[in-house]
Amino acid sequence: MKLKYNCSILALATMLCLQSCSIEPELTDVYGEEVAWSGETNVELSLNKFYPLIGQSYYSAHxxxxxxxxxxxxxxxxxxxxxLILGSSTITPGANPLxxxxxxxxxxxxxNEFLDGLATKGTGLPNEFYQRAEGxxxxxxxxxxxxxAKRYGASVILYNDLNDGVGRNVSTPDEVWNFIAADLDKAAAQLPPTVPAAKRGKVTKxxxxxxxxxxxxxxxxxxASSDAVDALQALNLYDLHADYKALFNQRRSEAAENKESILEFGFLAPNFTYSFDYFFGPPLDGGYAQISPTENLVREYQMADGTNFSWSxxxxxxxxxxxxxxxxxxxILYNGASWKGRTLETVEGTKEGFAIGGGTTSTxxxxRKLFDEKLTDLGRGELTFYFMRYAEVLLIQAEALAEQxxxxxGLEALNKVRRRAGFTQDLTATxxxxxxxxxxxxxxxELAFEGHRYWDLRRWGLATTVLNGTNAVGVKITKATDGKLTYTLVDSDNGRSRVxxxxxxxxxxxxxxxxRNANIEQFSEWK
Incomplete structure (x- = not known):
């Protein structure tokens, strides 16, 4: 397949990587593949198109x-x-929002098009650049x-070359995980440990x-998981940021050192921003309040001394x-929280108070996490998105070691995360x-709102209990004439059970x- 790159695609890729590039002048709006592989600058442009995969929409999808x-x-x-979660719609082979x-x-x-082009037409590129690009x-x-793999039980079709149009069989989970591990092993071997500040956000070892x-x-x-963490830690490049709150309030323009960030996607106003705050922020911010944390999560935040919170x-x-x-x-933004120069009031009957129906909080x-308190134009957010941070790596390490x-x-890895959270008493387990x-x-x-919870419950085998026959819990707050507040735990799913x-x-x-592919058949549980 002939690769063609038109000017608009090149301009978009340039903007996404936030760096200026040039291409050999040619009076045409379409460039053939011989131009695309003619030098490092042009190949870099081709690489740029992959980076929206890691965070172009900020945290919206997560x-x-x-x-x-x-x-x-x-x-x-x-x-x-x-x-879907309340059973009014269902997942089918013809309809699945995930x-x-x-x-x-x-x-x-x-x-695979890029890798094929690199191998067949990029042989004149400097070896170090070639290796990095492939990685x-x-x-x-x-x-x-x-x-x-995480959606389809690692029962998917593997392609390590250009598809010849012939349908292939679904591979076994072991084959799929081996394929993923091999790609990442080779990538780690060929990628640099660090990149210059001007290329911040590029993939590294x-x-x-x-x-x-x-x-x-x-x-x-x-x-294999804990060994990968060991190799990452041996680079001596990463550590926890001192302040959890400040970690999620960093703009690329501030160029602050952040050893917790392993791979990130940066935004720079005015040319490249996001509208996350507009869709998910509270009503008095001018937001649409599309989503709210549940009491199921909030009650898991412990007291400052490390004891569990309990409504009892x-x-x-x-x-x-x-x-x-x-x-x-x-x-979390809660009743009485200080936010954007006001005291948030989620008492029932107020503009930002508890209600079922949309436009305000139903929990x-x-x-608060992921929002920019200083932002005035909600369509111009520019905080950093973290594809991976060191706290997650430590929790991966803790789990992998516990399983071994x-x-x-394992406890030491876990307690490192908790010490950053302000706890002085380490956890123990027998x-x-x-x-x-x-x-x-x-x-x-620790990872709330970063897109891990649903997939964690599935891989732990807990989704069928935690997400089935249950309901989301909220807190309805009412205020008496004397100002006394009453907190009532309520069903935020409005009497429906989750499915x-x-x-x-x-x-x-x-x-x-x-x-389109006669060589595969539907999974047995879906026939």
Missing amino acids: VNQDAYADILKKNTPNDEVNL DNWAWGYTWIRHC EVLFFRAYVYFEL GAALGLKARAMLYAKRWK NPAHAAAPYVGREPRFYAS GYYM GQLVA NAGQLLNLIRRERMV YPEKYNRFPIPIAELQ
């Missing part, structure tokens, strides 16, 4: 995925997410396959190792938002089961793929 779990609730009752099959194979084709695209191909650790956790290849504790129930751990205040809460029975080392339960809660809190059948643990192959 927040929406968390709404399929138990930590976020879409406030509009007829939202697509609510219709399907990414066509998306995945489009990008895999792009990756970047291998990273992206592995990422796309990982996103497919640490990013490849971090993604391998994440992928191998899903594959239940515990040693009279002191806690009387002042539920006093004395909680710092991540609570960095992540009594709004998100290495409790002391067996792997206890430690895994601690890690699961920590992932729920998650076991077969959702592996999504069906889309019907369009079955129709």
Whole structure:
């Protein structure tokens, strides 16, 4: 297939990478592949088109995925997410809002086209550049396959070359995970440990190792996962940021040092921004308040001394938002919170108060994490998106070690994350089961709104209990004439029970793929 790059695509790629490029002057609006592979500058432009894969929409997709779990609730009752989780709609081979099959194979084709072109027409490029370029695209191909694997039980079709048009069989999970691991191993071997400041956001060796650790956790290849973390830590490049709240309030323009960021996507106003705050922010911000944290999540934020919060504790129930751990205040907007020069009021009957129906919170809460408190134009957000950060790597390490029975080392990785959160008393565990339960809660809190919760519950085998026959909990606050507040736990799903059948643990192959490829058949649970 002949590769063609028109001027508009080149301009978009240039903007996305936030750096200026040039191409050999030629009086035409279409450039053939001989131009695309003629030098480093042009190949770099081709590489740039892959980077929207890691964060072009800021956290919107990740927040929406968390709404399929138990930590976020879409406030509009007829939202697509609510219709699915409450059983009004169902996943089928013909309709699946979490399907990414066509998306995945489009990008895999792009990756394989690039790798084929590089191998056949890029032989004149400097070796160091050639190796880095190949490593970047291998990273992206592995990422796309990982996103497919976690949806379809790693039962997908493998292509390591250009598709010849002949349908191929679905590979086994072991073959798929081996393929992903091999791509990431080669990428890690060829990518540089660091990049110049002007290329901040480019894929590095640490990013490849971090993604391998994440992928191998899903594959239940515990040693491969912990070994990847060991290799990442041996680079001596990464550490936890001192302040959890400040971590999520960094703009690319500030150029602040951040050792926690392993791979990020930066935004720079006015040319490249996002509208996340506009869609998800509170009403008095001018936002549409499409989503709210649930009490299911909020109650998991512990007290500052490390003890658990409980509504059964009279002191806690009387002042539920006093004395909680710092991540609570960095992540949740609650009644009485200071926000954008006002005191947030979520009391029922107020403009930002609890209500079922949309336009305000149906749980009594709004998100704070991921929002920019200084932003005035909600359509011009420019905070940094983290594709992977070191705290996640430590939690991966803790889980992989726990699964291998290495409790002391697993606890140390877990407690590093908690110490940054302000806890002075380390957690302890006497067996792997206890430690895994601690890690699961920590992932729920530390990684909240970053798109991990739904997939975590599936891979742990817990979705059929946590997300089935349950409901989202909210807090309705009423105020008496004397000003006294009453907190009432309420069903934010409005009397409906959530639905998650076991077969959702592996999504069906889309019907369009079955129709075009006679060599594959639908998974048994979906026939």
